[in-house]
Amino acid sequence: KAFSYAHTSDSHKHKEKHRDKEHRHKDHKKDKERERSKHSNSEHKDHFEKKHKDKLKHSDASEKHKEKHKDHKEREKEKRREDKVGSLITPLEERYTDGSKWRFLEHKGPVFAPPYEPMPDKVKFFYDGKPMKLSAPAEEVATFFAKMLEHEYTTKDIFRKNFFKDWRKEMTPEEKSKITDLNKCDFSDMSAFFKAQSEARKQMSKEEKQKIKEENERILQEYGFCIMDNHKERIGNFRIEPPGLFRGRGDHPKMGMLKRRIRPQDIIINCSKDSKIPKAPPGTKWKEVRHDNKVTWLVSWTENIQAHTKLPLNYLFITLALRAGNEKEEGETADTVGCCSLRVEHIKLYPKMDDQEYVVEFDFLGKDSIRYYNKIPVEKRVFKNLQLFLENKQPEDDLFDRLNTSILNKHLQELMDGLTAKVFRTYNASITLQQQLKQLTTGDDSVPAKILSYNRANRAVAILCNHQRAPPKTFEKSMQNLQTKIDDKQSQLSTARKQLKAAKADHKASHDEKSKKTVEVKRKAVQRIEEQLMKLQMQATDREENKQIALGTSKLNYLDPRISVAWCKKYGIPIEKIYNKTQREKFAWAIDMAEKDYEF
Template identity: 40%
Template structure:
C-alpha cells in the first residue's frame, strides 16, 4: 500500500479548521517528501483531476470548510416546449381538439407513458386529470369534463414514430448530436474547486413531466412544473458568479463554503430542496463516505456496552426507557430505519419510531415457535417490510404491554420520537445515529459471510458467486428490494432449457451405463461412468444457479454496495483472492470508491 502523505503533514496543518490542500504545494517542495511519496506536482493544477485520496490518505480527515475557491457555469435548463405539428391532435370525445401550449405540453407527458403500467393505476389517472384541468384555459375547461373521453393515442403514435426516426438516423447525425452533448458536458459538467477540476453529478435541471413515484405513492400522476432560473440559488466563490440564461436572473447568489452544493431550488410538488452536487468520485464526496464508514467501524468498540444498556432498559420502571430499549433492539437487530414524521399527503411509509399497532401481529406461539411477531408495513421508497420474526422474550412481553388498549392507528412507541432517539444515541457514542447501525451491521455481516463462504480451493467464478451470496444476505438484512427485471426472467428461461438438455443427456448416459450384455450392448467403460458423474455434477451446478437467481431475483444488491457496505471490505477481499475489482464493482462504483481501491490492502478488516 502506498504511504499516506498525511503522515508527513506537520501537526499544525492537521487541525480540522485548516485546509491541507492549500498548504500542499509548499509541502511538496521538500525533495525528501516528494521522493518518499513519488509524486509530482501538476504543472497546470486547474486542468488536473483531483487525486485527493493520496493527499488525505485513509484518515477520515474532515473539514468544516468544504472549499476555498469554487467556480462553475451553473446548471443546464431544459429547452422550451415545442408545439406539436398541426396534423397531430389531442382528441376529446372522438373529435380533434386544439389545446393551449401549457395544456398540450401536459398532454404530451401523458402520451409518452401511454404504454406503461402507470396509466392503469386509478390514483395516477385521477391526479393527472386534476392537474391537467388546472392548466387548461377557461374555454378548454368548459369542454373537457371527463377523463374517459380524452384520447392521447395520436400524440403517443407521433412520439413512437419520432423515436424510431431518431434510432434510424445516420451515423453522421448521431455523431453530431454526440459532439453537442460532449461540448455541453465539458462546459457545464465540471467545476473548479480549490484549483482542481471535479465532475458534477447532475448538472441538468430536472425537466417538467409527470411524477411517477414508487409503490402506491399518493402523489403519483401529478404534474412536475418547469423550473426557472428565478427559482435557483447559486453557490460559488465571490466574483465567480455564472451568467444566468439570457433574459433571466438567479434567485440568489451565495458564497457558503460550509456546504458543497453548487445550486439548489425548491421542488414545488413535494416542498423539498433539491441540489446540484459534485460527482460521487469527487474529493468532498469521498471524504464524506470515508467518515461514514469510519464512524460505523468505531461503533464496534461501543456496541457491546450499547446492547447491554438497551437490554437493561427493557426492565426499567420508566415506560419511555422501555420503549427506547425495544426500539433500539429493532434498529440494531432488524435493521429498521428510525422513521420520521409525515404530513397527510405523502406516502404512508413508516420506520421504527412511527410504527403503528396495525403494522404488527403478535403470537405467543406460531408454528411451534414462541414469541413471534409478523411485521407488515411500507418502509422507505414504499418498499414493503413483511417479515416473521421470533423475538426475545422480554421484547415480546414489552410489545404486548405497549399496544395494550391501543387502537390500530395508535403509535406503538408513543413516547419516543426520532429526534429523542438520536439525541440519546449521541450520548452513547459521538456521531452515532440510527443509520449507523444499518451500515455497521450490514458491513459486519458481509465480512463474516465472506470469511465463511470463500474457500481457498474455489475457482474465481465460484468465489464471485460466494461474494454475491454474502452481498444478498446483507441486502436482505436491509430489506433492499426491486421488481424482478426482464433480464433475470430471460436468464431463468435460459437455464431451464439448459437443465432440460442436461437431464436428457444424463438419461441417455444412464441408459448406456446401466445396460448389460444380455441387452445386446457392451459393458460400460470407466470413461462412461466418469462422463455420467460429470453430467450429474453439471446438472447440480445449473440447478443451484437457477435456485440462487430465483431466490435473489427481487433483491437489490447494488443499493447496499453504494450506501451500506464498507467498500474496503470488498477491495481487501478482491486483492486477497486475486479477483478483478471490475467483477464486483461496476465503473460507477469504481469511480465512487477509488479512494478505497487505491488505499486498501488485503489485510483490511472492518
C-alpha cells in the same frame, strides 16, 4: 432538492502526500538554483577555476535536466492520479475547528432540462374520436402520459386520477370545458411518434453518436466540476431533472402527479463570496445566492411532489436495520412509517411461535410504500418492554408515543459526535455483506460462481434493508431468451462430447501425432463450452433469485465499497464485474486504498 459532493475517505491523505513530495522537490530545486547562481557570478576566477566552473555548469545543467524531467514525471503522475481519482471524487472536508466544510467554493451552476418542443402538426391528439389541438403547456403534459402509454402505470386508477387532475391545471379554460373524461382521450398517435423517435436514435450512425458523446463531454467539463479549497472535484449530478410524471414505488398515493419544470427562479445557489458566482440563463435570475460554508451542497430547490427540500428504537433499528422514520404532515404523504412512527397495529407479540420464544411480528408500509413484513425473536427484556408499550392503547395509537426521530438522534449525538439512526442501518448492511462473502465464497470456484456468491451476499443485504422492487416488465421474455441460449449451449456440448469420444477412438486405433492433437483440440472445445454453459446457468439463477430484489440501492448507498474492492482483489475478480464505469469513478478512492486483507 440539491446536489453536492459525494464524500469519501482517505483520498485527501493521498493528495497531501503528493503535495508534500512536490514541495520538498521544489525546495531542493531552489537550493540548486542558488548554488548555480553563486558559480555564475564568479567571473574573476582564473582560467582553471573558469574551466572548473564550466564543468560544474555542465554538471548542473545535466542535473537540472534530470530534475526537470523528474519533476515533469511527478506532475504528470499527479495529474493522472487527480484525473482518475481527485477530480472524480471528493476528499473528506478539511477538519476546520469552526465547523466549516470549505473556505472556497466555485462552480458553474446547474444544467437545466431543454425547453419543450411542440409536436409536429402531423401528430394528433384525439378526444372522443376527433383531433384536437392542445396548447403548449397542456400538450407537454400529454406527451408525458403518451410516453408511458404501454406501461402498467397508466392502467392504475390512482395514477390516472392524479394525472388527469394535474393535467387539467395546465389546460386553457376552453380545453378544460371540452376534456372532461380521460377515457375519451387518445394518445396513441403521440405514443407512436415517440416510439419512432426511439427507433431512430437506435439506428443513428457512429458519427452521429460520437457527436452527441462529444457534446455531453463538453457539458461535463464545463458544468460537471467545482473548485473546493483548491481541489477540482466531480459533481455527482449537475443536471436538473426534467419535468414528467411521478411514478413512485409500490402503490404510492401520489403516482401520476406532475413533476413541474424547475426554473432558475426556483434555484438557490451556494458558493463562496470570493468566487465567480454562476450566471443565471439570460432573462432570468436565481431565487437566492448563499455563502454557507457549513454545508456541502451547491444547488438547492424545492420539488412540488414531495413538497420538501431535498439535499442528497435503539434495539429495533440496530438489530433489524429499520429506518428511523420521519414525522410527516397529516395527509401530505403516503401512510408510511419507520421505527419511531410505528403504531400499535403494526406489531404483534407472540410469547412462543414455531419453537421460538418472544417473537415479534412486524407488518407495515415503509419508504416508497414498500411493505415490510418480518417475524423476529427478541430478547425477553425487549419483549416485556413492548408489552408495556402496547398496554391501554388503540390500534391507531403510536407505539413509542414519547419519542420521535429528533429526540432519538439528539440522544445518539450525545453518545457520539455524528451518530444517527442511519449509521446503524449502514453498519448492519456493510457487516452483513462482509460476513456473507466469507461464508459464500470458495477460492476454487470459477469467476461466474464467485460473482453469483457476491450477488447472493448483496441480496442478503437488500433483504435486510427491505430493498424490494416489482419484477421487470421484460423479465419473463429475458428469461425465455436466456433459457434458449442454455438449451442451444447444451446441444453444442452434447455434440462436442460426441466429437471428443470419436476423436479418442480414432487416436486409440491409429496412435499417430495428428489424432493426438485432434483429441486435445476436442477436449479444449468441450471444456470451453462447459464453462460457457455454466456461466449462462449462473446468470439464470442470479436473475431468478433477484427479480424482486433491488441490489443497486444498498451497493451504492449503504455498503462500504472497500469490502467489495478487497473481495475482488483477494479472489482475482475484475472490479468491472462488480461496479460499472460510473460506480468505479464514484468509488475510485476505495479502489485505490483497499487491499485484499481489508476488514470492515
